[in-house]
Amino acid sequence: MVYTVTFNPAIDYVVHTDEMQVGSVNRSRREEIYFGGKGINVSVVLSELGITSKALGFVAGFTGKAIEEGVQQTGVETDFVHLGSGFSRINVKIKSSDETDLNGQGPEISDTAISALYEKLDRLKDGDTLVLAGSVPDTLPSDIYEKILARLSGKRIKAVVDATGNLLLNVLKYKPFLVKPNNHELGEMFGVTLTGEDEILKYAGKLKEMGAANVLVSMAGEGAVLLDENGGVHRCGVCSGKVKNSVGAGDSMVAGFLAGSLEGDYEYALKLGTAAGGATAFSDGLAKKEDIFRLLEQL
Helix, strand or coil, X not given: CEEEEECCCEXXXXXXXXXXXXXXXXXXXXXXXXXXXXXXXXXXXXXXXXXXXEEEEEECHHHHHHHHHHHHHCCCEECCEECCCCCCEEEEEEECCCEEEECCCCCCCCHHHHHHHHHHHCCCCCCCEEXXXXXXXXXXXXXXXXXXXXXXXXXXXXXXXXXXXXXXXXXXXXXXXXXXXXXXXXXXXXXXXXXXXXXXXXXXXXXXXXXXXXXXXXXXXXXXXXECCCCCEEEECCCCCCCCCCCCHHHHHHHHHHHHXXXXXXXXXXXXXXXXXXXXXXXXXXXXXXXXXXXXXXX
């Protein structure tokens, strides 16, 4: 079973407008509502690819109830911790000539709620996969990724960590199955500016030396590279299409890679991840199965 953790789920309220006039009343041409957060996005795309997963995390208030119901309607099983106060955040995303985001803060998460999440994670079994994705809210310990993986270290859990900076570096000692920085994030972790594939592979190799089994580095328009646990190096270009959406493409790549890796073929996993990321980037929402496999044919 795949489990995903989203510490701060959100309702994304997407508003399409003509030219935005600050300080004036603006009217939308259309609106969309999505229920997400990085871990939830991974679960939703996994569901499109026929992979069962369970979404964990924290929800609160009427917005939390809407998120839970909305995620369940996509076919994803949920087991959220329900907070006693506050409400899950709403992110307002205004799309006009430029894209402007206003992201909510989210509820305060108590020590009791954290303990409840730990209890749910304690139920994971050997062979399960755990996806930890995104930043950590201010109301959580900054080392919570590390604490979770330390807690599970006695089990054969495949950990996927999609994070940046010390949040990622500090968990490498627990030998995660997959880490997925982009090329800029990879350079920032080592205090360098990466200018070509050779340098990217060099520093991706350092993440492997520090414990990561598979290192997937996305490079925007330059495609992606993968250093796999068997010592293989794989490269994949990008799919062609018109970019509509920047939200969830990286999460979709993680989902596609995970689904593809079940076949035991990391080159295929990289291609399926690339196709899933592209299908989200070329859509208003998250990738759909038919779009993923249509783009896969390009690769």
